[in-house]
Amino acid sequence: MTLTATKFTPEVLLSAPRRSPAVPNAKGTKALFTATTYSFETHRKTSQIRMLDIQSGQSTLLVDDLSASEPTWIGDDEFLYLKTGDKGNTTVLVDKTARPGSQAYEVTTIKARISNIKIKELPNGTVAFVCSASTTPDGQLSNPVTAKKPYSSAKVYTSLFVRHWDEWLGEDKNSLWYTALEKKNGRFTLAGRSLVNALAGSKLESPVPPFGGTGDFDISSTGLVFVAKDPELNPAIYTKTDLYYVPLKNFIEEQPPSPKIVETPGLEGYTNSPVFSHCGCKVAFTRMKSKQYESDKPRLMLLPDISDLSKTEEFFATDDGEGAWDYRPEGILWSADDKSLYVTAEKNARVRLWEVPSNPADAKDTPTIVKTADGSVNDVRLLAEADSSSKLLVSTTSLVDNSCYSIVDPSSNTTDIISSNSKQGKTFGLSRSCIGDITFKGAGDYDVHALVVRPSNFDEKKKYPLCFLIHGGPQGAWQDGWSNRWNPAVFAEQGYVVVSPNPTGSTGYGMALQNGIKGQWGGRPYEDLVKAFEHIEKNMPYVDTDKAVALGASYGGYMINWIQGHPLGRKFKALVCHDGVFSTLNQWGSEELFFPIHDFEGTIYDNRAGYEKWDPAQHVNEWATPQLIIHSELDYRLPITEGLAPFNILQSKGIPSKLVMFPDENHEMTFKKLSSEHQPVLPRHHHLLFLLTPGSSHSGLKEP
Template sequence: MAIRATKFTPSVLLSAPRRSPGIPNADGSLVLYTTHVYSFEDHEKTVEIRVLDVKSNESRLVSRHKELSEPNWLDDETVFLLESDTDGTTNVLVGPIDDFDNQHYVAGEIPAPASNFKLKQVKDGYALAFNALAKPNDELYNPDTAAKPHSTGKLYDSIWVRHWDTYKTQNRAAIWYTTIKKDDSSSSEDSKWTLTHLVNALQGTSLESPIPPFGGTDNFDLSSSGLIFVAKDPDLNQALNTKCNVYLISLSSFTQTTPSAPVKVATKSYDGAATSPVFSPDGRSAAFLAMEKNGYEADRNRVFVILDVNQPVAALHWISREDGDGKFWDRSPSGVTWSADSGTLFLTAEDEGKTSLFAAISSANLPGPVTKLTEDGSITDVRPLTPRQLFITKSSLVDNSTYQYLELPSKNVTTISSASRDGSAFGLSPSQVSEIWYRGASSDTKIHAWVVRPSTYNKNDTYPLAFLVHGGPQGAWTDSWSTRWNPAVFAEQGYITICPNPTGSTGYGQAFTDAIHQQWGGLPYEDLVQGFDYIERHMPDVDTSRAVALGASYGGYMMNWIQGHGLGRKFKALVTHDGVFSMAGQLASEELYFPFHDLGGAPTSAGTRKEWARWDPSLHIEEWKTPHLIIHNELDYRLTISEGLAAFNALQTRGVESRFLTFPDENHWVLKPENSMVWHRVVINWINRYVGLPALCKEEDIFTFATPKEEQDAGAEEERS
């Protein structure tokens, strides 16, 4: 039996299988992937490793265990998996794809939590690189077996005390390497894959890679002769700088117990963040992304290529100024992948509300123009099979995961139908999604917005407005799936959900992104005012007299700013999630380079203090009148909980109807399934109350986890698959 939703509710969203990018075998006939499903009845996550037979369009189970992760191929018949053990160790499991549960074995044990494995075939097996924490003495760190201190005190002599949701310690992220090869002492039929000696590639250095908290496989790569990685500049304080360096480590073999010293790659005049280092398949070259400006995390990424990794004197810019149509290409790529023949670079980049795939085709070792390869949805993973075929994973506003084959140069796409969790599984349809463009704060600025209507939409009816403002602020609403802020969840409550991308958004050119500098409550706010005016005048199916607005992070800041200004009176209710209340509170943030850049510098002079005060929501609380839900989490070290408490206290002392929701165990996001369910219930109940829509659930059911009857009635029915 398969569950097919008749209405897309938070319960359906949070219970739906979450599928990893697909990992095809050598000829693309089989695809490995992982699915995660959370049961609110059992309060438990189920993890399945599955394999899809592309020809038959049938998926079958490889293994099921909540501690399994990171499947990969050793050959077309053998699977490599990780298993997290109860003592914090990581087991490397190997077994046949057709009978893994009965025939797998432990190829080796890593005595610490390990993740982000990459494999590269070498002559006697595979080279492996992975991530695990290292102690100050360069040995593996296992928090489960480490000695526990008798005091909880922490003492610091400089800023960078904590980051994201964790206090800094002397342990640091490191890249480790090893090999896995067949045991030569046994006959070929009985030989097993075995993990060899583990080596810390960063031993004896002060470097940390991947870069916490979000760095992973996009921060390092391996070839048959070495490693390439990015790390923050060790000579600069990370609270004030984004500068990263790219390093190469040469290895005669991956059994080398003492790695060569890392060699820094020169990127003249580029002193910002760097990411996505990747070797070409032939191992001769490497590419990576780097920004020019230190302290600005949303600067435009440029593509660099090291033509010969054996002579990494300097990296070269690898994009011509023009795209395939002769226009200036000013998108900022977020990922880079080499073609199977090492001749082309494939780039993923936001482009007008989508994350598209581009090809940077070169000749004679010279940069070439950029050609756009995809037009819809958002690409999340790219895997070259042949020089003319790519396997891609993507999503959209109504599809949570789709696998496709992309043929070049025709750009023909083949979707693997049974592997696609298309919108019909959730009661959603692409017909619900549309786009609008309207004039922004200035007459020559066009603002893009996504529109998601209910699946039961009738053009003769009117619907309340859910106006969603994204975070960042240098971010964007894209045609992609989300389990945290999903526009379709609001649409299925009976709203027309509109998600604008105002000044500062990414994917519309770097000048548009940069224009939010020292303009937090200026141009973006005016763009939102113009957007609301456009909706009133041009969208008769939207009842703007029943409008609500919601936002998180910078979107939460904007809710607080709107509350104190004219647009705030247009809404029946507001929702702020982890937003800025007082600009002075940003001095408690960990990444101080961020407010220092966006607000014009540190507030250490009268001039800069004036700029900080210019866009301070707390200076306008005398105008706060609209009912307002405040959400703020205790582990949010980027915007501390005092921001949420201060906003709530201001509302309460002014007598404005308000509520405060907090999660002591969540950071800037709400990630735990039960907490996310509570979040959705509180938020939807709040906004529905003010526009005349029924509550998602009864008040007494908000903190219960057997699905309330209201959601059961609207939720799912069983259907034979």
């Protein structure tokens, strides 16, 4: 951090350096990471590849180039990275950490954009290299920059899934490509052809768009495993993704074997996070049960023998099919001796690290939580591959720190912080004393938890206006983790006490609370939020609930519109709806139709009453509170009309209101339409941070 702030403002948030998780070398002495910044003076983005010295905690600049990305160790002192070119090309470079820049050399240049690289040293001394790239229908690398342009802009479709997230779908698909590198005369070169399409002729796509990456596949000395949608099911209606295996001996095979499916009887939902054991003979992964519920509980799975794809085992399996562990495993790491798995899973607003025996038969008890730094784990690596003690390099974030690297020793359950980007919040003027928790009774016989963020200069004898945040999903949660999109500390530092409830539908509190939202969008969650407000009124005397504003995006935006038409809406001086749902009857204008089919218990033509029951548009006659609406025209998840319609109603009724529309952004505002040279590193919902600064002339809404 070069920036020191006495007060955490939106400008500080946006200009603070942002670090990727740290990746150690094989000896565990150094770690690679990237750091990006945005300057308000030049309105430019910078991007660096840096090396962290594990012992001292000091970092060294290796590459300072906006077009450089994905640094990957290819030895204890050498690293490989990608550099994008003007004509849609990608150059693979290798450099040394001892004299960065002066010894960098080109391995190969690919005439296409490649990404998501993984490498693995093979027994014959070569290095397997796998990446993803856009691929034409005939299995060739796709380069939109140099491809022949069509004479017409028309797009014609005869089946479902015509657009996804922010793009109208075309014929090109993601595919995994491989090759091998060998070292000659001190330099790495290609051992075979440039790249071979591992999925050629299979109709499979991996990584799975729009968010798939390196977590969708893994490599070992035995071959490649990856996840892909079932090509026989329509992706607009079904979530089913399967695990596939391609055996490869040396990664230079010009005709790869056809991918073979890994069988998981009774489980037909999303598959995620496949990871080979160190021996290369086993694979751990997660699998959901339902093929139409995107937020179903992931089950921790094991393929015990890569030579037999018909036999998989489920951890914590029970006769009723629900599973004995009530949390949601996500990331997976094998211990150095392959005897344990380190798994990340959310619990009570924190992503924790858990240790599980790698043999499902031995996993009879509840997994053990491994102590980590405050906040939430976002990455975990073995500190040293050959070290049987299995110390871990863990990357975390929290509500006050945007990047923390620490060494975790599971055997002693100790954590040693080696680098904090913000000195654990001090650089931002924040500290853990700003953070709190409250718990209260929900609409039924269950507790609801909420995070509380107070101003850094908080005085319990004073009163502060309330910022009431409602999360999206709806199967999601506010976490004790950093956000460049909705950052509670930014609101708190403007003089609010921020309360972020996790009501019915929230993840991390067991599947009963999460699944309780099905068919209940405006029911139990709304009542839980009413209970939250009542708890604040009765038990938090330093909060002035007569001066309160409520904000939400996506499902949170739905709830804002629902609150607007119900009694809780009269408790707030202003409401903010960001890319939210105006009418549930319009859910079939979305793209992933499996979502409303699950949450509203059927299709709109089979269960119209289920959609109508929780429709905010049914209650517009009650709307009365001033409201800010923010919406994006490239939001194909919730089309722009979901923002225009409520704004038109507010204006027609004479209710103070403002519409902020972004013509080139999507559901999460990624700023992809800006050139890479001038693209700012901004949170996806960053505009909201400025629009709600109390007294700001931007908002058109008076301070509560």
